[in-house]
Amino acid sequence: MTSSIEMQLNPYPWYAQMQAANPVVFSPSHDAYLVFGYEEVRQVFRDYQTFSSAVYHGLSEKLADAFENQLQGIDPPRHTKLRALVSHAFTQREIAELEPNFRAIAEQLADEMMKRQDPDFVRDFAVPYPIAVIAEMIGIPEEDLERFKYWSDVIVEISHRLLTGAEELPEHGNIFLEMSSYFEALIVERRRNPKNDLASRLAVAEIEGARLSDFDAANFCLILLVAGNETTTNLLANAVRTFAEHPDQWQLLRSNPSLVPQAIEEVLRFRAPVQLMMRVATQDAVVGGTTIEAGKRVILFMGAANRDPKKFDDPDTFTITRTASPHTSFGHGIHTCLGAPLARLESAIALEVLLQRVEQIRIAPTGDALQPLTAFNLLGLKRLALDFSNG
Numbered sequence: 001m002t003s004s005i006e007m008q009l010n011p012y013p014w015y016a017q018m019q020a021a022n023p024v025v026f027s028p029s030h031d032a033y034l035v036f037g038y039e040e041v042r043q044v045f046r047d048y049q050t051f052s053s054a055v056y057h058g059l060s061e062k063l064a065d066a067f068e069n070q071l072q073g074i075d076p077p078r079h080t081k082l083r084a085l086v087s088h089a090f091t092q093r094e095i096a097e098l099e100p101n102f103r104a105i106a107e108q109l110a111d112e113m114m115k116r117q118d119p120d121f122v123r124d125f126a127v128p129y130p131i132a133v134i135a136e137m138i139g140i141p142e143e144d145l146e147r148f149k150y151w152s153d154v155i156v157e158i159s160h161r162l163l164t165g166a167e168e169l170p171e172h173g174n175i176f177l178e179m180s181s182y183f184e185a186l187i188v189e190r191r192r193n194p195k196n197d198l199a200s201r202l203a204v205a206e207i208e209g210a211r212l213s214d215f216d217a218a219n220f221c222l223i224l225l226v227a228g229n230e231t232t233t234n235l236l237a238n239a240v241r242t243f244a245e246h247p248d249q250w251q252l253l254r255s256n257p258s259l260v261p262q263a264i265e266e267v268l269r270f271r272a273p274v275q276l277m278m279r280v281a282t283q284d285a286v287v288g289g290t291t292i293e294a295g296k297r298v299i300l301f302m303g304a305a306n307r308d309p310k311k312f313d314d315p316d317t318f319t320i321t322r323t324a325s326p327h328t329s330f331g332h333g334i335h336t337c338l339g340a341p342l343a344r345l346e347s348a349i350a351l352e353v354l355l356q357r358v359e360q361i362r363i364a365p366t367g368d369a370l371q372p373l374t375a376f377n378l379l380g381l382k383r384l385a386l387d388f389s390n391g
């Protein structure tokens, strides 16, 4: 894998080459098996007994507690219990109730962005919008919003460092403890004075007499920042980039806004915001004809799986009328993204708000208008400068 800007903006030619050669291959440089085929990626996701999610190791004590207890990083039976409890508090009905609030946030951000001399969709919309949505859901008081935004940035930085194997910064542990104690205090407060928000529902969630501990409830709020913010930012940035590059598809969507949900699924397939996930093999197993050895890490390339020609017709074509699009961008199996309904709703609102305001999406005609993210597991943009002159 190269790390050039071209590769970060478009890893797909490399995937196609690897996939055609072999859907599963051992890479000495990653000391891991790389999985590119659609069926093979799904097989590993499904088989949680052979492929464990406990991939975070070697962290400082302060971070280990939080990261090693995250829903994403634990296996059954603990995962089953914790997921059932938090799902109870994070239901589709409660998300849908907040739709008008999310729309108001999106409209305000879009209007402000379009008034700017130098609009950057990432800075002005795709970053602040999911943070504001999650803050609204959890029930973060107005006066704590700035602190909350700052923590969101720190969490992203920590996650990148964990994934790339870079050292933690000394201050990260302390900031993490600060966040954890903030959320624990919020949970304790909501248990005493419940409101209509996620923090209150987490505080009282109960299944067959079992409750979330204060630690687990607070940690789930942290997980939402890790799992829900940057991912949605990337989905939105990828959507706008892709529509700018396919103006016919934007016109099609403008003439038929009921295609918005399908369009979002196609963006998710075409440019998966999370390109890969990791697992560790607990025993030898055969996947796509290759034997994966016990103890080795396995990297699942969902970005490649979503363009597997064995699964999708004409996979490199972006077409919002594609009907069956069972992409792997939200994972598969017991760890399937818990926030998918929220991500879908948030991005549908964002697209609708843009459809009402923007006739043609145009990337600004400057050399640095499009800057890719450098995190190797994500496909997204750091900057997407737009040109709103002439509609």
Ligand code: HEM
Pocket: 053, 071, 072, 073, 083, 134, 223, 224, 227, 228, 229, 231, 232, 235, 272, 273, 274, 277, 278, 328, 329, 330, 331, 332, 334, 335, 336, 337, 338, 339, 340, 342, 343
């Ligand atoms: C486009 C946006 C998003 C993408 C692409 C995405 C992607 C994913 C993926 C691939 C997984 C599976 C992880 C695995 O198998 O190891 C996952 C899990 C998860 N996601 Fe998302 N996610 C998005 C948005 C969100 C949002 C908005 C939230 C919540 C606010 C969220 C919360 C979670 C949680 C809690 C899990 C862990 C589930 C479990 O382990 O049981 N995600 N996400």
